[in-house]
Amino acid sequence: MGKRHLLALFNNFDEAEAVVRELRSVSLKGFDASKDMIVKSPIEHPEVEEFLGNKPVRVQWFTLAGALGGGSLAFLLISASQGNFFAQMKGGKPIVPFPPNFVLTYEMFILGGVYISVLGFLICAGLPARRSPLYSVKVSEDQIGILVKSDEGSSTALKSIFTKHKALEIQEEAGK
Amino acid sequence: MSISTLFENYSEYRHIHPVDDVPHNPYKWAMAIDLDACSGCNACSVACYAENNLPVVGREKFAHGQAMHWMRIERYWDEDGREFPDQGARFLPMMCQQCEAAPCETVCPVGATNHTPDGINSQIYNRCIGSRYCSANCPYKVRYFNWWDYPTTDNVWPAEMNQQLNPDVTVRGKGVMEKCTFCIQRVTVAKNDAKTQGRLVRDGEVQTACQQACPTSAITFGNLVDPNSTVHRKWQAQQVELDKDEQTKDMAEGGSELRGYRIYEQLRPFPSVMYMERVRESAI
């Protein structure tokens, strides 16, 4: 059975919240609220996360790995390069001096942390992404969009939920 | 590979020189300069120009402070109100002090200046990128930078004069730092000769250009770890020790009668040049 996409636009977060709550409670064929519903908003809005329910964010694990990896890599590589076969004394300091190596380790710790966080962000947020099937430029302006995916049969029911909550506009994927 | 080298030699890589380290062996080149003998004639400086291919920068650049004299004679006057003929200058021949813990070495971003196993502060011209941090951090300001491309500048080595350039020493292009090397080219030749004959360099076998040219023999150069060398005996007689930032003789009550001292010892660069204070009256 074919899947269809629907995008509804709303004027404010309250309406969008009401829709989401209703969608999470209804059971429609081929529609799972936790997977097939995407809320698009023009601003970062923590309440969206609340009413969407708890979804884990894993970027911080990338950060941890990146920072620790960067730091230890820096210390090992620097010490190893100081201890290579040209090991030469400078200024009477030990050949593997700790204070400078710690400074560089610190910088690489941050460098690794930042780079891998951004990488983690791209992976976790699924970017760069192909544009979703339905998109309205209004979302980047001032409206909140809800994109749902369901079996063809359920789309009428979904549409009626959207209309009930004062959807400004409903876009439908062109029929196949 | 580097990492295994690191682990194998780890303890060797973690000591501070020269205070918790074994002395250099078998060579540690050092100098002793007797200021009582120095008459300020500048022969050492001229000899250095000839030996080390130093560019003669000309009057204008000299006045501007761009001279390249690795060996310079500094003049000091007493502030006692006497004018020139009544008071002669005190002279101080100043060149790279070849510090055991040289402040210039740690700060070079590319490691162009290093401490060699025979105790010299080396300068690698090819490696130098000209950040000039070494000179900024040198307490004695004995490092000279090639502000211009001297080999191609007019009148630095005019047509026939370039025939007298020392073939054992390179000429330096623009943008690199240079300084006194204790005539490393002579030291290397002597060391190689000694090595082929299966012995150590004998005292007096190698002379620096300044030492050779000094008419009053104020400069002594040699191997400090060789107990029979002149320089070792002079350092010992003056009770100056290489790895001290304050000499034991000076810590005694009332100080010491001995003349030997090193410049800016308290900054802990552990210089390899000992000066012997002047005792005669300063008027010449």
Add this chain to the structure above:
Amino acid sequence: MKDIREDIAWAQINKDVLKSLENPRKLYWVILFIAIAMVGVAVGCEVYQYNVGLGVGNFDNPHVWGLYIATFIFWIGMSHSGTLLSAILHLMHADWRKPIYRFAEAMTTFSLMTAGLFVAVHLGRVWQIYFALPYPNMRQVWPNFQSPLLWDAMAIFTYLSSSILFLYVGMIPDLAICRDNMHPGWRKKLYTAIALGWEGTDRQWRNFRITYLTIACFLIPLAVSVHSIVASDFAMSQQPGWHITSFPPYFVAGALYSGCAAIITLFIILRYVFKFEEYMTMSILKKIVRLTFAISMVWTYLNLVEYATVWYGHDEAAKHLLIQKATGTYAPFWWTMNFCGSVVPFIMFFKRFQTHIPVMFSVSLLLNLGMWLERWMIVSPTFADGYYPWTWDHDQWPSFVQWGIVFGSFGWFTMLFMIFCKIFPSVSMYEVKEMVYHRSQATKKLQATGKLAATGKGAH
């Protein structure tokens, strides 16, 4: 006075900011043209210096560093306020940062790029600059990791690339707006590519928030470490006037100070040029001015601490140097620096001047003049009156080549900055929307409780 009007429509915000990408005032082109001409001067000087040698800068042998290093520190310092303040204010939920942080971060990025150029300009053999990079090679020759200059290179690289990432990540939602609204052309293609297909889905926002927060957390210690390391170039050396324990915090305070002053300057320019009066409001200017005043006092304190410790420290060489600074060749500059850095900021003390545009514009320029002189007064006098008597009484004046390159660097920075502001939105649209939204929500809540309280009172 409100930071921002709460009833600005979101669509209006888009429109106003996107307009800045299309038609700025004529002054924009005048500034850009002057900046490019200034860059021309610097390029000419650098070509001359590259070919002939650093001697054309009038350096000499004990006095080996000059304006290049001083200006290098100046630009590094200037970079500090943008990203550091943006990150701190973000963590503290100070939402008035939202209309101004984008250009402040761009300032960070471009002043770091300018500073990076000075490293190259300063080198005697710039064509060998790659020797300072830790690249693996057959001979196993590495740079000297003990050198503070290498820490500098590492810190600046980390700071520059992290700042660019911070700026970029924070800009992705705005790039999507540009993509959706710009007319077709090369810019639309560019925005489409670098917006990475952002659509503002809940998944994207969720990860975005955490990432942005994480980078902000990293950037604060990073920014502090960067200028401490630049301070180490001096504090780690043995020279009088440089070997001072308080240098790292002193440099960080000075960096924040000149950065804040630069934010005021650019705030005033952008506000006029791009007609951002609605967003860069007087109330926000007032907040930055007060912040700048506070930092100026921190700097003044640390500056005085430095003098006092030198004075009481019984280090003859350092004391001699301090006296020489106040009475010797450099005295006019030294006194100007103290005047601009510590006295001029008191103008910001008066409420009347805090929002007076011409006064604040000139004050911010004077503060930066003072901060530039401060860097010069750190670098140069030590060479003229160091430990070694041979270096004394040796005056050196930078030649037109040095001055030309320093002059041109301001053009280079302005050029990059102005081009950036024309291509990318210099006010964060989505965050201004957030600001407007949260503020209007708060007002509504306040009105609601106020009404309740009023009725409650009435009942009794």
